[in-house]
Amino acid sequence: MHFMLCFRQTDADFALEHDPDASKAYWGAWMAYVGALQASGKVVSGNGLLPPKTAAIVRIRDGKREVQDGPYPDTREHLGGYFIVDVDNVDEALEWAARAPCASTGSIEVRPCMTPPDTSARA
């Protein structure tokens, strides 16, 4: 089963990325996590994302375009990266989510990926 792990980080987490004192521990924890996940052979794909202030947000309302600079307003936690993992069940996906460094500061949303109609009929 494919699940998406969406890593949501706080502004404080993103600030650590370039903090001269804390960035080593921050990146150390993430590199170790990504390494362990990859060594488990469960990774389908994934990416880390640049900070939310680099985002551009697009909307069309009543045919009128609206483009806004990030970060997405009124949100305490922002998407910092994601993985698609291929695991046996949701429990295993939650186990990997709990190991992510942002679990103790932000959160991880775990969502099953949609399956194409022909395979879902079989399940």
Next chain:
Amino acid sequence: MHDAARHERTGLTALSDTEWAAAERAARDSYGRLVAWLAFRWRDVAAAEDAMADALVAALEHWPRTGVPRSPDGWLLTAARRTLLQRRRHELVTRSPEVLAALEGDAVAVETETLPDERLGLLFVCAHPALPSAMHAPLMLQVVLGLDAATIASAFLVSPAAMAQRLVRAKATIRAEGLRFEIPEARERPERLAAVLEGIYGAYTIGSSLVSSANPSLLPAELAGEALYLARLVAQLEPDSAEARGLLALMLFCEGRRPAQFDQDGRFVPLATQDTTRWDRALVEEGEQMLMDAFRMQAPGRFQWEAAIQSAHCQRLFTGETPWAGIVQLYEALVGCHGGLGSRIGRAVALGETAGAEAGLAALTDVAEESVASYQPYWVARTHLEHKAGLQERARKSLQRALGLTADARIRTYLLTWENTE
């Protein structure tokens, strides 16, 4: 139930924390007894729980107005039985006349103490071989202690909806299969009791694959109190079982060391450098007593060996030293009767202390690679032994693996400091 009670806390007369703790203990004790009694007679765990939940809601409505009845348990039981009987009239299922007679008996003021204690029977049903073993611990926590599905789900790292569904399914199995609530016959009793003890230990070591090491004193506290309660209950209700005492002793040793697991600043302290003056001496001594009682029964088993290993670690409290040679022997005995991953890793670490790091590493390579791919304690042990053997490059790689598998931020911080020293 506990949550509902807690919400009412502010509405009722203010209780001190000690009074509240006492009330909560009493409620937990009564809840389990009353649900067990009802489930035993009605042969339906879910219906008994529902009826008891309704009775508790009714009590919270009535008691503040009418005062707490002289026999609160009798009141609850009467209310719950009334609910069950009302539902019975709408049910097509035929119940045996004895069951109905038992339920329709006079609504006297029952004291819980006079009710036969059916909780052991209920624990046996919760750990029945017809139920998935992963559900044994969650069922016990819900049925005997009244924990809600959301609390159990978080502790077991399962989505609340999924946990609720699994609990409902398990209770439906109990009803559909007509699982017997009686204490199992002598022939199958040891095996059935082992499943109960495994379930309780499972509740105690919840999430240990995520944060624990071969050293089980490093355990999340989430349900430790609840599991300890169940272990005490089984040791009391099954006084002739050496293993029930062994399990209780094991948990007492681990609980005794818990206060020293993190220092004043919240930093993790490994067992070897824990300040023994911060251990709870009374719990450790109670564990020693319990283990002695168990060994006197001359029926050794997995939990007694595990407890003996933790007892040996606790010797540092009395002698200032850790008897590694004895610990190795105890691990040999443990691995002989229970070859779990954790015990084999613990044995390798102990061997590293007595026979050298290479011997420890050799013992680790016996452990199959695929079973440890995401098992953090293995990688911690391997880092430790490789470092001890002077294999720094390999130790560094293993540490990376251990770090990536660690779910507790405090332990991750500790391992990150290891990176610079080991």
